[in-house]
Structure formats: structure tokens, C-alpha cells
Amino acid sequence: MTDRATVYARIIELIEPLNLKKVALTEATTFAGDMEMDSLTVMDLVASMEDEWDIMIPLNMLPDLETIGQVADAVAGLVAKKG
Amino acid sequence: MTVDLLAKYDPLIAEHAGLLSTGIRDPFGIVMEKVLSPTEAIIKGKHTILLGTYNYMGMTFDADVVAAGRQALTDYGAGTTGSRVLNGTYQTHAACEDALKDFYGMSHAMVFSTGYQANLGMVSTLAGKGDFIILDADSHASIYDGCKMSNADIVRFRHNDVADLEKRLKRLPPEAGKLVVLEGVYSMLGDVAPLPELVAVAKAHGAMVLVDEAHGMGFFGEHGRGVYEEQGVADQVDFVVGTFSKSVGTVGGFCVSNHPKFEILRLVCRPYTFTASLPPAVVASAATSIRKLMTAHDKRARLWEATRRLHGGLRARGFKLATETPESAIVSVLMPDQETTALMWSTLIELGVYVNMSRPPATPAGVFLLRCSICALHSDEQIDIVLGKFEQAAQMAQLALHEHA
Numbered sequence: 001m002t003d004r005a006t007v008y009a010r011i012i013e014l015i016e017p018l019n020l021k022k023v024a025l026t027e028a029t030t031f032a033g034d035m036e037m038d039s040l041t042v043m044d045l046v047a048s049m050e051d052e053w054d055i056m057i058p059l060n061m062l063p064d065l066e067t068i069g070q071v072a073d074a075v076a077g078l079v080a081k082k083g
Numbered sequence: 084m085t086v087d088l089l090a091k092y093d094p095l096i097a098e099h100a101g102l103l104s105t106g107i108r109d110p111f112g113i114v115m116e117k118v119l120s121p122t123e124a125i126i127k128g129k130h131t132i133l134l135g136t137y138n139y140m141g142m143t144f145d146a147d148v149v150a151a152g153r154q155a156l157t158d159y160g161a162g163t164t165g166s167r168v169l170n171g172t173y174q175t176h177a178a179c180e181d182a183l184k185d186f187y188g189m190s191h192a193m194v195f196s197t198g199y200q201a202n203l204g205m206v207s208t209l210a211g212k213g214d215f216i217i218l219d220a221d222s223h224a225s226i227y228d229g230c231k232m233s234n235a236d237i238v239r240f241r242h243n244d245v246a247d248l249e250k251r252l253k254r255l256p257p258e259a260g261k262l263v264v265l266e267g268v269y270s271m272l273g274d275v276a277p278l279p280e281l282v283a284v285a286k287a288h289g290a291m292v293l294v295d296e297a298h299g300m301g302f303f304g305e306h307g308r309g310v311y312e313e314q315g316v317a318d319q320v321d322f323v324v325g326t327f328s329k330s331v332g333t334v335g336g337f338c339v340s341n342h343p344k345f346e347i348l349r350l351v352c353r354p355y356t357f358t359a360s361l362p363p364a365v366v367a368s369a370a371t372s373i374r375k376l377m378t379a380h381d382k383r384a385r386l387w388e389a390t391r392r393l394h395g396g397l398r399a400r401g402f403k404l405a406t407e408t409p410e411s412a413i414v415s416v417l418m419p420d421q422e423t424t425a426l427m428w429s430t431l432i433e434l435g436v437y438v439n440m441s442r443p444p445a446t447p448a449g450v451f452l453l454r455c456s457i458c459a460l461h462s463d464e465q466i467d468i469v470l471g472k473f474e475q476a477a478q479m480a481q482l483a484l485h486e487h488a
């Protein structure tokens with residue numbers, strides 16, 4: 001079982017090396033706004049999450065995933081659906 | 084109070100102003116005052132060698148191509164003032180599609196007003212709700228925008244990475260419709276795709292395949308159809324997209340296919356339907372150019388020769404290039420950062436050499452490039468002049484060159 005908390009913790013680990021602005025990472029931290037990540041970096045990050053949990057996060061979902069918390073929800077949901 | 088909608092671009096405005104405040108020329112504000120030939124123009128009063136035009140086969144001034152355009156302008160007028168599906172299809176447009184069918188040996192051809200619109204239209208129309216589009220991470224903006232416009236789910240795989248494509252295809256529902264979008268030549272680094280491997284994986288997972296041959300048409304493969312022909316996968320590619328704005332030497336885009344239901348796309352593809360068709364002169368020029376490209380064997384050989392000379396010469400002088408060997412007629416010089424790239428670009432233009440400056444996000448993550456595209460009409464002498472200017476500019480821009488092993 002992979003619960004939401006485990007997913008969140010791992011997402012933070014995946015983001016850390018890309019957090020060039022060294023902003024504090026919380027549920028509400030945004031990728032484009034707070035972390036100033038460009039779209040390519042975000043897409044690469046998503047690819048690493050897909051591989052981490054063997055899930056698929058289509059690019060067209062990204063506009064709705066602005067904060068780390070929203071991404072954690074989405075990933076946890078996809079992982080749960082996979083069973 | 085009105086919110087200034089352009090305020091969101093303030094950071095970019097500041098960055099661009101900062102770049103220009105160092106005294107360099109604007110890399111995105113070049114005006115060609117006179118165009119002397121496919122390889123030479125006058126820019127700011129200076130005679131300049133053009134090395135960034137994608138005019139691979141030098142067809143822009145071909146006497147037959149110009150004559151065909153002039154004749155059509157006289158016979159049919161300056162423009163069609165209409166959509167392809169209403170009053171905008173003239174005899175010239177039909178003849179142009181016939182030329183494409185003959186060139187590609189395919190049963191259907193659809194001419195769009197630009198290559199950008201061809202990708203936008205094909206990608207967004209082929210894949211709908213519930214389908215999947217699987218695209219290479221380094222895909223051209225027009226492919227990304229086509230994805231955005233479609234209602235499909237979008238999956239991106241690592242550039243030219245067969246294993247990564249396979250891994251991502253495996254995660255998709257087997258029963259869903261799938262479109263894998265590839266390019267023969269990737270225009271930023273000038274590298275070529277391993278199409279046999281990529282296409283085999285796509286087919287094994289039940290996907291249809293679209294290949295953009297914008298930078299391969301004219302000089303790859305026996306008939307110049309593109310990388311997909313050269314690599315022997317012609318019978319497995321479902322759709323080929325291309326442009327008239329590179330080897331063909333004018334403007335326009337197209338898709339060719341053997342799919343029996345292809346013609347219906349004319350009615351459902353919005354970037355085809357809801358825009359005016361190309362002027363008769365343009366499609367007449369294109370048709371003539373396409374027919375000449377079928378047999379342009381000498382030009383193809385010359386293009387590769389000039390490309391090898393530039394690639395080898397830059398390497399020998401210690402420039403870092405994006406590909407070990409010349410894979411296409413694009414030779415990209417890897418640069419360390421924005422400032423050096425801009426300074427080097429600006430120095431080159433002052434010295435009379437025009438190349439493209441490319442930077443993120445057009446380039447793959449974090450890469451700065453000076454991009455050269457070679458023309459079959461570049462003489463050895465011009466290439467040698469360019470090599471000398473590159474060396475001179477590197478010195479002036481203090482670009483570190485490395486000893487070549």
C-alpha cells in the first residue's frame with residue numbers, strides 16, 4: 001500500500017533537486033509561481049513521477065495541478081486506482 | 084481600472100532589454116534589405132552569407148519555380164480570398180496536391196496554408212476524446228500545440244528513446260486509439276530519429292504513426308521523401324507531414340497518406356477549413372519545385388558535401404557540436420550560456436554571417452545554440468569564409484574552444 005503521506009514525502013524528494021530557488025516546500029507551494037519552474041522542467045518531473053509509481057499522468061492534466069498538494073492527490077488517486 | 088494584459092510579459096521585456104543594453108544586435112529583429120540569392124543577402128547595408136534559412140535545396144530563386152509562380156500570379160490573381168473547402172481550391176492547388184502524391188507515391192495529399200497548421204490540424208483531428216497522443220519530448224511547437232488543441236490524453240516520451248516510448252505505451256489501455264508522433268530530423272540539434280525501432284514499438288502497441296519530415300524532405304532517401312524513406316519504414320508510416328518553407332523554397336504545409344478514409348479530414352480539420360488557402364502563385368511554385376526535387380540527385384550530393392565541410396571544419400576548430408557526425412543539413416554549435424551565445428551571434432552578423440540563435444524553451448532543457456542550416460548552393464569558398472568568421476567571432480566573444488582529440 002502506498003498512502004497519500006508516503007506519496008507526498010517521495011514527491012518532495014523528487015522536487016528537491018529541481019528547487020533551484022530553495023523555496024519552502026509545502027502542500028500549497030506552486031510549481032510555476034513559487035518555484036518558478038519552466039514547463040520543460042515540470043514535464044520532466046512528471047515523467048519521473050510516472051516512472052516512480054508506474055502510472056500515467058497525461059500532460060493535459062497539468063494545468064489543473066498547480067500545487068504540490070494537488071499533485072500528491074492526483075498521484076495517490078492514480079496509484080490507488082491501479083490497485 | 085483596466086488590467087494591462089501585457090503586464091505578464093514584463094520579465095521577458097526586461098530580459099530582452101537587458102540583452103540589448105549590452106550593445107548587441109537584436110537576434111530576433113533582423114531585416115533582410117535585399118536577398119541576392121538563396122545564400123546571400125544585404126542586412127544593415129552589409130553583404131551577408133545566409134547560414135540559417137532552411138533553404139536546403141536553394142529552390143527560392145530557381146528559374147522554373149519563379150516562372151511558375153509568376154505565370155500563376157498573372158493567370159489566377161494575387162489570392163484566393165477563400166477557404167480550401169469553399170472558393171479557395173484552384174486548379175493550381177489540385178496540381179500541387181498531385182505533385183505531392185507523385186513525389187511521395189501516396190494516394191492522398193492535403194495542402195495547408197503552413198506546416199504549423201498542418202501539424203496543428205492533423206494532430207488535433209486524428210486523436211480525439213479517449214484517444215492518446217504519444218509525442219517525443221523535443222517535438223516542434225506545432226505538434227505540442229496540436230496536442231493542446233485536441234481532446235486526447237497527451238503522453239510525452241524521452242527524446243529518441245525507444246525504451247522510454249515502449250514503457251509509456253505499455254501503460255496505456257490496449258483498446259484505446261493511439262497516435263505516435265515523430266520527426267525524421269529534429270531541428271534544434273539536427274539529430275535524426277531511429278525510426279525503425281520507434282515505429283516498430285509503436286506498431287507493436289497498436290498505434291498509428293505520423294512522421295513530420297519538415298527537415299528531411301528533399302535530400303533523405305532515394306526519392307528525397309525523408310528520413311522515413313531512407314530508413315526503410317515507408318510502408319509502416321500512416322501519415323507524413325511536411326512543409327514548403329524549407330526544401331521546397333516557398334510557404335505552405337501538407338499531409339500525405341494512403342489511408343482510404345483520408346479525404347474526410349478536409350471537412351473536419353479546422354486549421355484546414357477555417358483559413359484562406361495559399362495564393363495560386365505559391366502553390367504553383369511549390370508544385371514545380373516538388374517535381375524538380377524528385378530528381379535533384381546532384382543537389383542532394385552537394386548539400387551533404389557542404390554539410391560535411393562545415394561540420395568537420397567547425398569540429399577541427401574546436402567548436403562543440405550537437406552531433407558527433409553530420410546527421411542532417413542542420414549543424415548546431417553548443418554554447419555555454421545566453422550572454423556568450425548572444426555576443427557570438429551578434430559578432431557573426433557584424434562579420435557578415437547569419438545563423439540562428441536558439442535558446443530555451445525552443446531548445447531542449449537549458450541548451451543554447453548557434454544553429455546553422457546548409458544550402459546545396461553554398462560554395463566551398465562560402466563555407467570556408469564562414470569557418471574563418473566563426474573562429475574570429477569566438478575569439479572576440481571569448482568563447483573557449485577545445486583541443487580536438
Ligand SMILES: Cc1ncc(COP(=O)(O)O)c(C=O)c1O
Pocket residue numbers: 197198199200202223225266270295297298326327328334335336
Ligand atoms: C519540425 C517542424 N515542423 C513544422 C514546422 C512548421 O513549418 P511552417 O514553417 O511551414 O509553418 C517547422 C518549421 O518551423 C518544423 O521545424
